[in-house]
Amino acid sequence: MVKTLGSLLLFLTFLSAGNIIATVDSREVIQGDSVLLTLSITGKNINTVPQINEIGGYPVFNTQRRSATNFVHTNGVSRMEKTQIFIMEFRPDINMTIPSFSVKLDDQIESSNPIEISVLKSATGMKRETKDFSLDISVDKEKFYLGESIILNLRFKQRNNIDVMQIDYTPPAFKDFFSKQIGEGKTYQKGDFTIQELNYLLIAKKSGVLTLEPARAKIAKRARQRQRDWFVDVPEWSQISSKALSVEVVEPNQAHDIVGKYRLMDKVDVLKVKANKPVTLKVELLGVGSLDDYDGINFEIPNVTMYSDDAKVESKLLGKSLQSRYQKNFVFIADHNFTIPSKMIRAYDYETGKVNVLKTKTYKIEVEGSPKLATQAIVHSNTPVANVGTSTKNTLKWYENFPSILALALAFVLGVVSTLVVKYLPKIPLPKYKRKGKSFKYDEALKVLYPKMTQSKEVEEMVRKLYAVKRGDKEVKIDKEVLKVLVEKYREGAE
Known part of the structure; x- marks a missing residue:
């Protein structure tokens, strides 16, 4: 404590x-x-x-x-x-x-x-208070679903005109809950007392009957004490606590991703883009419920580089309901046409007991200058082709075939040597500078430079080149000195 x-x-x-x-x-x-x-x-x-x-x-x-x-x-x-x-x-x-x-x-x-x-x-769960101080806790729901959020309200009451020297406050032990204080609280006057209120957002970690432990406080008010015919100031301590609360947490009987009522919005910034230019998809969930522990959606598109930022989750109390907003951006980079597929989010509505399926839209992205798929030319003909090998009689002597036999033997020996080389060559230690690849450094550079793409054309061009190299484009050349300067510049700015 x-x-x-x-x-x-x-x-x-x-x-x-x-x-x-x-x-x-x-x-x-x-x-x-x-x-x-x-x-x-x-x-x-x-x-x-x-x-x-x-x-x-x-x-x-x-x-x-x-x-x-x-x-x-x-x-x-x-x-x-x-x-x-x-x-x-x-x-x-x-x-x-x-x-x-x-x-x-x-x-x-x-x-x-x-x-x-x-x-x-x-703690037995019994409330302790004095005529000057008290603590109370209450919840907006005593029975709710696993994944559904509830609001716990705490009220500390202090009689006016009390000379308080110190207050040691201990919040309830939310050991079976995810907890988050909402806002800074409020203070107001009511009759002979000053009341301070705090609100906590709670989400149960498990189902069943759970206990919310009491909130506690130790309070020292100034008092006069007589010592050897003289009076001194001393602290007069009192200890108060709220009552304990029991709540029932019910687990939804249907598969779901989030709990609450939400609407889903999504959009891309462009549907037509130049090769290796980014396409940004913005996804937003807005509604009543908690999204703090939502893992989000993911995309895996073959031969398309994808990057996403950290989700931004905001919550605020509106009346007795918690309104949450979830926002996340995805960036796709490719040199050919591709499709961003639809994704599904299952929202369990605890008021109706039904699962609402929310889906993002499907987006077909056209990339200018996409390489055409090459097809092998096939010649169609109605003229029969003679089988020369079967129509010619072999009249050569064995010594006339000797060069062919020697070539066959040499080919067999070379095959055996190649097999041994392939088998044992990886075990031969190579110098570090030969074995060390570029991908690690380039990945680190992408992490630093990607969030800064909008700040500089130079950064945007470098990110485009880095993604091209990651895809195996050998024609793209990167100036390592320029890359080093950019990474150091924006890494220092981030720190």
Whole structure:
């Protein structure tokens, strides 16, 4: 639990002998919660200060120290008093006693009183509040579908004109939910109280009956305490919590990709493009529901280079409904005509219990200057072709065929050698500069330069060349020095 320890500074005004006072934020804590122990040491001369690393056997994991100096005037005599304040945080797991701590003040040993701490078992779900402070949580739905989002509303109520020194707030433990705070909240006055509200978006990770743990807060308000005929400022701690909530999560019985009500919009920037120029497809989902965990659609088109940016998801609360917008761009580059196929998104409507199928449009992209597919010329003829091999009688002697036999033998030997070379050549280590390819560097360059295509014609031309090389176009030449300068320029700009 995150603590805000730096906001607490006590000013003690003792006019008597030195002393040490121990206080805690609460004498009763829920198992898992921490205890804040404050030691206030006051005296003319603070001779020794205890070094405290553990309390009752539990390690101290947060410590803060504050100092103050006061001038005291009594019966016409003035003197200086020093105050040192130690704030320590530890986490007990069973009932325990904070021991007495001793210090040497004004050449005398002073000791604090021991404090009993009760550790309660894990939260029972009961609400705890005081007449000045309270916490409440509520959800807009107690039964909903897996993948459907709900809104949890948290309200902190504080009585007006209360001098609050510190508030340590712990939100509910959303251990079975994806959670996201919506906005910055709001504050308003109602009667004798100031109310602060926060909203959280929740999406269940699993189905079944789930528990939303309570929200908790420790609050220190300023109080006056009498010590040896004098009054000092001390924190008066109180601990409050909301009740726990149970919700039922139902799993849809039909296959789906997203949950909610949406409309799908898509468009391409051009239908006719020059070779190796980009075509951009924009896809947008807009509707009621959550799209934070939607994986999106993908395209795989043979012999077409495709690149996509990261999806942009925006959510805002409209009344008690969550409106979400999902936007993603896809870029296609090719040197021939191609088709961007339709893609399907299945949206489960939890109000009707039906699955609505949303589809993107199919786009046929015409690429100017596309290479024509070459076809082998076939000669058709009605004239019979004579089989010369069978019509000629072999009258050659064996020694006249010797050159042919020798050629056949040589061909067999060369075949065996070639097979051995192919088999064992990959095992021969080659110099690194011969084995290292260009694709890795060019891929890295594409990652840096592609998002910057619209900023410079030079960058656009380089990206076009890089894609051409990736496709195996050997006629395209890339100036490595120019590429290096561009990558370094735009990589530094991104950083």
